[in-house]
Amino acid sequence: MDNEYELELRGITKRFGGTVANHNVNLSVKKGEVHALVGENGAGKSTLMNILYGMLQPDEGEIVYKGKPVSIASPRDAIALGIGMVHQHFMLSPTLTVGENIVLGHPPSKSWRWKPAELEKQIELLKSDFEIDVPLNVKVQDLTVGLMQRVEIIKTLYRGAKVIILDEPTAVLTPQETAGLFQTIRKLTQAGHTVIFISHKLREVMEISDRITTLRGGKTIGTANKCDVTSRDVAQMMIGREITGLTREKSHTGEAALLVSDLTVAGDQDTIEVNSISFEVHQGEILGVAGVEGNGQTELAEALVGMRKPLSGKIEMLGKDITREKVGKRLAGGMAHIPQDRLKEGIAAELSLTENLIVGRHKSQPLSKYGVINWKEADLVSQKLIETYDIKTSSAREHCRNLSGGNMQKVIVARELSRGPKVIVACQPTRGVDIGASEYIRQMLLNLRDEGNAVLLISADLDEVMELSDRIMVMYEGKKSGEMTSEEANEEALGRMMFGLAEEKKEVAQ
DSSP: OOOSSEEEEEEEEEEEEEEEEEEEEEEEEEETTTEEEOEEEEEHHHHHHHTTTSSSSOOEEEEEEEEEOOOSOOOOHHHTEEEEEESOOOOTTTTHHHHHHHHHTOOOSSSOOOOOOHHHHHHHHHHHHHOOOOOOSSBGSSSSSHHHHHHHHHHHHHOOEEEEEEEEETOOOOOHHHHHHHHHHHHHHHOOEEEEOOOOOOHHHHHHHHHHEEEEEEEEEEEGGGGGGOHHHHHHHHHHOOOOOOOOOOOOSSSSEEEEEEEEETTTSOEEEEEEEEEEEEEEEEEEOOOOOOOHHHHHHHHHSSSSSSEEEEEEEEEEEEETHHHHHHHTTEEEOOOIIIIIIIIOTBHHHHHHTTTTTTTSSTTETTTTTOHHHHHHHHHHHHHHHHOOOOOOOOOOSSSSSHHHHHHHHHHHHTTTTTTEESTTTTTOOOOOHHHHHHHHHHHHTTTTTEEEOOOHHHHHHHOOOEEEEETTTTTEEEEEETTTHHHHHHHHHHTTOOOOOOOOOO
8 A cells, every 4th residue: 555644534425404414525634644733623633533533424525544444433443443532521431440341342363351460461561661650550530630631532542543533632631631641642652653733722732733724613724834934823723714813901900809718618628728828819910820720729729619618718709708608699699600510510512502601690670570581682782702712612502411511611701701791700711712812812801800800710720820910829739839010920930839849939919
């Protein structure tokens, strides 16, 4: 076979009712390369990869693998061919161990019984070859997100994958975990594996990829060698326009809108996750919270919005003690919350966009009268938000489960920021969101800050924290390990604080 490409998707078209997710899409991937697939939310990236992995069937087009047309009717067919996929939302059983998850659904074929020692030997060999360190006898539910991803990669390798699809692999990783993932990717390609890398993060795409294919509106815009384009070129191909950059006014801080004093919060296992932390967020200010995930940021956010009761300490919002108030009263009092897990906490996937977008004001006029929702008015409100936030959907009545992850995030952000909040607790607000939508969401947070509102930004994306924040607080093991202004901040200094290697700076004068 004299063929430049190991894998080709030719003229792929996929429709969902009246929506065309992929329209005559072409993708050609060379053996041993990292091929980035980029595009805005709803551009058709995940649909295309789900077709390649056998989770969806194309309406038109063909797949050619190693020079021969192939039929991939299911993930089992894909795995048999040597195609594996690590999904954005991991496909692991939390109550099973790492080793059990790796072999689950793929028992040894040459033996009538399990031989744990031999299986462990095979897995340890894969771990060694690709320098992927993960404990085999620990339950998945006790792992960090980064370790879970390593399990998924080993699982695909154990099943014989030569082409590995990584769907938004860095969306939930810290910078350190991302560096480790890139090291693994390089090991994979050096060993002759091929990686298809789906991402919104252009800096990472430019760092790790060999070639880049861009989709927009379900169509192929083009493929380029990484060395022949800039990140600005790729961004323009993705969104069809120039990236304008963020606009921010000079900071004019007012009174403390959110005041937290000696707050201590326990986690799900009754361990102390937030340990006597104190800080304040002023009107007209964005306070960024940086830190390796798992150092108390989640529990802090949950305590602030009323989802988790603190053991001790005090929370004040707009001069009022809200420490014991329920979520609804805090939201009604001027708080907005963008949760870090959109599927578990932010959205009701089985309900429509309209139902999700009006939550929090569905009991108030003009949306409701005498407890009865005016659905005509509700649809008008939701349609306006859909247009304002560029949510890609066929209808306001479409179920949210049919949206891409990034469009689900837009629904949450649209709902929360359109209620006129005074204090915004934003947790990973642009995680899994494309460059155009990310720019829009970040600008909205800056606009809210410029209008005199207080924003607490919790993000694992250091670039985002440094770009948006006026002050940055770093958390390590549930405590405040440091604080600095945005002018003082740099990755090295923040990185030291994130690992508890720097003493806390004195409070910055307001």
